[in-house]
Amino acid sequence: MNSLTDRTPVVRRRTPLNRSQIAGFWGAWAGWTLDGMDSFIYALVLTPALTELLPRSGYAATPANVGLAGSILFALFLVGWGLSFIWGPLADRFGRTKVLAGTIFTFAIFTGLAATSHNVWELAIYRFIAGVGIGGEWALAGTYVAEAWPEDRRKMGAGYLQTGYYAGFFLAAALNYTIGVHYGWRAMFLTGAVPVVVAILVLLRVKESEKWQKAEAGTVRAKPLREILGPAYRRRTWVACILLTIAIIGLWAGAVYEPSAVIQLATKAGMAKNDAIRTASLATGLLSIATILGCLALPPLAERIGRKKTLAIYFLGMAVAIVGSFGWAFYLPNGLAPFIAWLCVLGFFGGNFALFSLWLPEQFETRVRATAFAFCTSFGRFVGAGVNFLLGAAVLHMHTLGLPVALTAVAFIVGLFVIPFAPETKGEVLPQ
Template sequence: MAQRSADEERPEAAIAQPENPHKLTKTQRRAFISAFGGWSLDGYNASLFGLVLSPALTDLLPRSGYPASAENIAFFGELGVAVFLFGWGCSFLWGPLADRYGRVPILMASILTYALFTFLAGFSQDVWQLNLFRLLAAIGIGGEWSLAGTFVAESMPERKRAFFGGLLHSGTYWGFLLGAVVNIFVGLVVGWRWMFFLGVLPALFVLYIRTQVHGDTQRWRASVERDGRRRDYWSFLRGILRPPYRRRTLNNAVLVTVALMGFWASSQYLPTAVKALAVGSGDDPKHAAFLGTVAVGLLSLMTALSCLVTPLLCNRFGRRRALAGLFTVMVIGIAGGYAWAYPERSVPLFFLFVVVMGVGGANFAVFTIWLPEQYPTDIRASGFAFCTTMSRFLAAGGTFLIGYGISTVGIAAPLALTAIPFLLAFLLLRLSPETRGQVLPD
């Protein structure tokens, strides 16, 4: 099947759109609710590991033969992050499956996967069992971004596609916020295991998708009809790694990797960093844990709100410039928080930079809008999945080095250094295609 460059001009999509392009049909509303709900609950489950990192390791390390020292918690915490990222990298498998069998059934399968293994993590008896369940849950969690993003891009009216892409991506941060709220009333009260037990709830959301969403996107069905047969699984990988898509695929993967380094610094280590900062400033450990959860909630709220503004930035300034601007904000937040406020032992100043990091974290919403625009329908989910999952393998190695640095020199310096890779991103953005004003390719 001949591939076409996403930069070529194409006629408007052949999908039947509603008469009013600013109003969704019932089918489109249900499609968006399904994707948004799955992605939001994905964010809740993903946030759990960061929220309960300290209490879970404090409980499990002695059972595993290690003292629950600050150094061991930092080291095994980073090991867990690396394991999670490796599992997320393995979730590339969902992309070709969605291109081969459809967006909806694979979306449901990924939700069931992360719900089941998050639930089982609550039964962990040592750090190795916790990391095993974390690995398996990450395979499901990692697939949700590309599956939901592809599903929404292909379902929404062309004029509103960017808006719903940004709204969709805000869902994961509403999920993070939900996790922080639940941790205050559940995790900090009855224990960390119950946070994982509640992670099974997304499985119930599959019932909504199963009963309310009938069939798949018209774009995907039309692509299958044009192809005329079921393609080999690995043909989708070959499609995104050959011209004219090879360079943009590899470039996008590196850009997402850079964004991930900032994400783990601003999000996954945030509760632990705030707790250590507060305790070092003379605060009570219980109140310090509460402040860590509040920091995650504040970060999530700011990012969710910023995701709603991101489509406006993308349409006004273009995808590349919007991403560069949000990367700049993230650099300021990370450097200010970990290179200035943390060494100064100032909790209020650190919280100020948490707000900045929260705004910059909306850079991921740009990818949700931008990546589907760079690939045709027959390889869209595969391209999206590759760029957002292969980057996890690179980030896993980088975060393991961060963990080693934390165990030797403390939290602040290694996390502050995660701002440096963003300098590479500014160079790579010059090589990326600008898709503002283009219709979604068929």
């Protein structure tokens, strides 16, 4: 009997999620989805919005001016993202859910207000403040899911959560394909006010994570920002900042300029304006689906081969995909189809952001976790703002979109040399 019992396979069951954990995840996921939708709306309506607003601001709506103004406005948006590190210490002090709802309120209201813009200056202000709200959502949603979900499920939870942002890309593309084409860019920004409803639901339905409550009850009040930059955390903080900076530079270079590149290629292929816009929306949808697949594939791979090797694979894939799409396919005589095919590859490896949702919470204790997450992501956005401004200037100077974007692949090669300095947390539980 004993021998038969010994040979009986042990079935491991995952810890079931309770109602609060399920509600909390969907609240965080919905906020992150609408965050992605709001942030990508700008990329989709960039050309029509600036074509209307530049003349009202005293500038000719030439392709060069549209490109330069678009880059400047997006750089300001990223600066707003960078300032979102203020949400981290607030979340470590007052809790994840209240501050998460605050970030959603902020980006929703000011995205909606962008629809009322009379000139580029008003649009810039609204997008800047919306950026402050959007930038905080990822850090707080990622921190909440990592703390609220049971240990044996939180890794896949990070992958599931990250799909929300790219589902938002897909949603923005679908809205642009329907509402944007027929009702214009102002209607697109108005749809960005919808997340206010999600913020209210988060406040009413989502309970605070037990890990934060326990840490709050037993912690002497400290300064989390000073702690993550102190001797105990300094190295991992700055390494994470560098890796996130590289990811942000590459993703936004590819994602933000993708609609404009597809529109140019579609127009070159002889498509009418509305058909070119629809093609850009379809390409964005494919990019989003590919990135969602990349997010879902990442956690099992990270559990199997480790966090550092997984990030190296995704970074290398991003470098190849950016060169293949913007450096090669963009310049082909009939490059639309090859460019879109390369976008799918770029999208899959763009799922590298899911690793940070999984990995960053594992590197910091609960009392400083939200601050660390927000600081590392914000640092990358500040640098990304500067790179985006330089990228716009390069596009203006070189009179081409493809080559300047393709050069951002260099950042991912640099990242391959930085990854070894990061801590490997495979097999470790979330630190309390």
